[in-house]
Amino acid sequence: MxxxxxxxxxxxxxxxxxxxxxxxxxxxxxxPADPPSYYPPYFLSERFQRLGYHVEELRDGFYWVTSGGYDAAFVVTADGVIAIDAPPTLGENMLEAIRDVTDKPVTHVIYSHWHSDHIGAAEVYGSDVEIIGHEITKELLERFPDPKRPVPTLTFDKAYTLVGGGVTLELSYKGENHCPGNIFIWAPAQKVLTVIDIISPGSATFMHCDASQNISGWYEAQAQLMEYDFDFLVAGHHMSYGTPDTVKASIEYxxxxxxxxxxxxxxxxxxxxxxxxxxxxxxxxxxxxxxxxxxxxxxxxxxxxxxxxxxxxxxxxxxxxxxxxxxxxxxxxxxxxxxxxxxxxxxxxxxxxxxxxxx
Ligand SMILES: [Zn+2]
Ligand SMILES: [Zn+2]
Incomplete structure (x- = not known):
């Protein structure tokens, strides 16, 4: 040499x-300390500190639920409740949050993706619910069974539109990103988009691009979510839902x-x-x-x-x-x-x- x-x-x-x-x-x-804006008023409230969850109507029956670390959502329709995800950190508090606003039964559950930290409490919804997820999510949950994550009863490949009780949710799969089977859930009337583990509004996101598997697909998903006309993004983490401005900041970072x-x-x-x-x-x-x-x-x-x-x-x-x-x-x-x-x-x-x- x-x-x-x-x-x-x-x-x-x-x-x-x-x-x-x-x-x-x-x-x-x-x-440096986190920007003060990172901690919303609910987080320091006595109610949140006592109960461990916060529920908030984003628009027209679409509710956001958070444990302060994990986000999920539900939609109240004329016929019942459509729940999205079931993080173990919310657990039975997800049912409490639903009961805070309606007595209607949960009729449908949508899995954003198969990860147990987002749907690992899905058994709390009981056995009498339709569970909707991507076909890859079903395949993974059959391959690696978990009684707390019941296998989807209704699956789709590219797209599925759920219409019920006056509410429309458009589900689509654009290919592997954070993980295989991670879907986009769009509520056009409410302008609420739910896409989990792509960005975390207000923060730099959990390490290694939120432990994602296909980083090119993960970047592509950032651009894809901006193609929607949304006012609110339910992102899965952390303190708050996203707005177009906070989502753009994460994408720029x-x-x-x-x-x-x-x-x-x-x-x-x-x-x-x-x-x-x-x-x-x-x-x-x-x-x-x-x-x-x-x-x-x-x-x-x-x-x-x-x-x-x-x-x-x-x-x-x-x-x-x-x-x-x-x-x-x-x-x-x-x-x-x-x-x-x-x-x-x-x-x-x-x-x-x-x-x-x-x-
Ligand atoms: Zn995940
Ligand atoms: Zn996550």
Missing amino acids: CDNHQKPIVASDTPAFFGIDHYGFPEAGEH FADVLEGAQAAIDRFSRSDVLIDILIEPGLDKFWVGTENWINSMTNFATKHVLEKRSSNGQLWSERLAGVTTQTKYHAYTVLESIRLERNRPNYRLKGENPPPFYA
């Missing part, structure tokens, strides 16, 4: 942010994560830089070099996002809660998705050594 492959590059090119080295844990005091991740890959995938990083820890420590490379890119992308002035002139940490803790995980996940899911700019040519890394 030439001498210039021995020089360390990691320290100078990857300034640690808040003292982190990707998975380091800084002191809590180093983080993740566009900046993508921008930073792409810039990191461009910078750290040049053959000379990559070889330096891989070899620097020692020729017999390939995986240490590999981790250095990934951490270098993650730190670079994280710094890009945390230092960038967003469209209104504020830092992201001033606009969204959780930015200084969650961004590094998103950066890692997004740059990995670029490497795995997006087009490669090159490949190795005959006789070329070293190869053009974009590994």
